[in-house]
Amino acid sequence: MSARGSLRIYATFTADPLANLLRREWSGESFEFSVAPFNGVAQLYDAPAPEAGEREREFLLVWVDPAFVVADWETKPIEPADLAAFRQLLHQQSGHYHAIFVPTLAPLSLRHESLLTQFSPKSGRRYRIQKLNTLLAEVIAEMPNVYLLDYSAWVAGDESYVAKTWYLARQPFHLDVFRRAARDLSTALRFLTGNVKKVVVTDLDNTLWGGEVGEVGLDGIRLGAPDPVGEAFVDVQHQLKAWQEAGIALAVCSKNNAAAALAAIRDHPEMVLREDDFVSLQINWRDKAANIQQIARDLNVGLDSIIFLDDQPAERDLVRSLLPNVVVPDLPKDPCDLPLALRSIRELQVLDATTEDREKTRLFQMETQRTQLRQSYHSVSAWKESLQLRVAFEPLTETTLERAAQLLNKTNQMNLRTRRMGPAQLWKFSREPGVEAYTIRVTDRFGDYGLTGLLCVRCEGPTCNIEDLLLSCRVLGRGVEERLATFIRETWPRSALHFCFRATEKNKVCETFLAEHFAVPPTPVDHPNDLG
């Protein structure tokens, strides 16, 4: 079996412990981690691009000492031009890799730093490092698939450095530094390889507010100052609100008196989250696993895209055992520790909102309305008819590029070959001779689903290779697939169509689509399907 992906590490020090930790965390998964020879980072200036078939899943980590970027950074003022060579290196490699990670710069050797003048613009080392990192952030901002990671989050003062391993083996760090780096890299890699969370389902009593609203009523719950516990719950709600603004849909799953709970949500003066902030409110006495399944069905999302928050260990255990794909983080007993615990949920630390993300709540609320409408129809075809579906195929533009790349990297089910590309790679590919790239926008009587699909075709003579074909799962099963098939047939009516299908564990939906609409039989992995 070929690897799902790989991370190649280039560093100006011995970075083998990091690769070892990552291998351990990813054991059993087909992801490879390798370290370039010691101090081999300079080789990146001349490194050949990875094989074309590999680069879609290849990642690069470039972890360097500041002297690699600006040799005399300690002795002369730093100017933007000093970063030109490193910028060129990153720019060149950004076209070769799906994504590149660069930890912020920090000196690997400990030298004297005056307590009083370390931030002096004249001679302070800290000032210079800060300036270098600011300039580096500006350079990296030009490259959408290069990410600057915060090295300072991995170190904890001088204890993070071990002089003896540095002198013996050019390994400067305590293993805890590598542990924290491995944790952040794993989180980023999982996100960038399609493991994306979409919904946070939360309990109410002692999770969003203190106390049991069914017992103490609206006025008795602990929410807001001057009660310190009440303040903590306000911060919990602010955290959930921040996730929502970054594209996560919020839903409630609570064993509770519905009238009392809704009264608190609607009328409590300190509530940060209101009824409109939730895409689904399951407030009843059913078991929570059943309610979470209902939410997944209503929103048309997989259970593996859900995170469940509950203060009760027994409820968490139940959901973990019945719905193992749902992420259920442990939460602290003390409510004052809750905001920090939520902030530490790794799966949600990588969120970065596009415009479409910020509208997710509205989109999910429309989806719930559609599901409810569907239940009122006796036949699926009558329901589809009632939706008044409109599907627009538009050439990919720089305006739609970011969202299209996001879809390419998130979509797993209806995805022809689960090829991952950053915006820069996608744009470069779409400009290649013979390539036509279309975005797919869907609307119906309830509103705009937004940009929900991508189709990339490369035509060479009488042959058209369908290279990428993907639809967001939230538009499946309502007639969009039929419109897509018709568009392909009508746009390239005289061409021999070749579908570059690659089977994965998750894209059975796409295989079925090809079989139903183009009579393409299932084929082995990595072999394009031919359709004359």
Place this chain on the structure above:
Amino acid sequence: MKPSHETLVALIIHEYQSLVEVGMMAEPDTPLSADTSLDLATGAISSLGLIQFVVQLEKALEENLRLRIDLSSSQVLAATPNPFQNIGSLASYILSQHP
């Protein structure tokens, strides 16, 4: 008070195991004991793994048993018999340096 050979073996095993857990030492085929080899020539331990192990062990000896010892000096590496033959021989060497 001078630690016993068993105490030192237990401490060395603990440090070895902590490096197994972070992937710096290979998972041993048999439970760690005084007979577990520390010889680079067996291929079970990388040179970087051994360095990490030595540095970590020096720190643990000082913190837990107040024993200060430099296990990475050329004298130790050239000593006969080889202190790094196995965990038991390393414990014996450490004891011999603290009469």
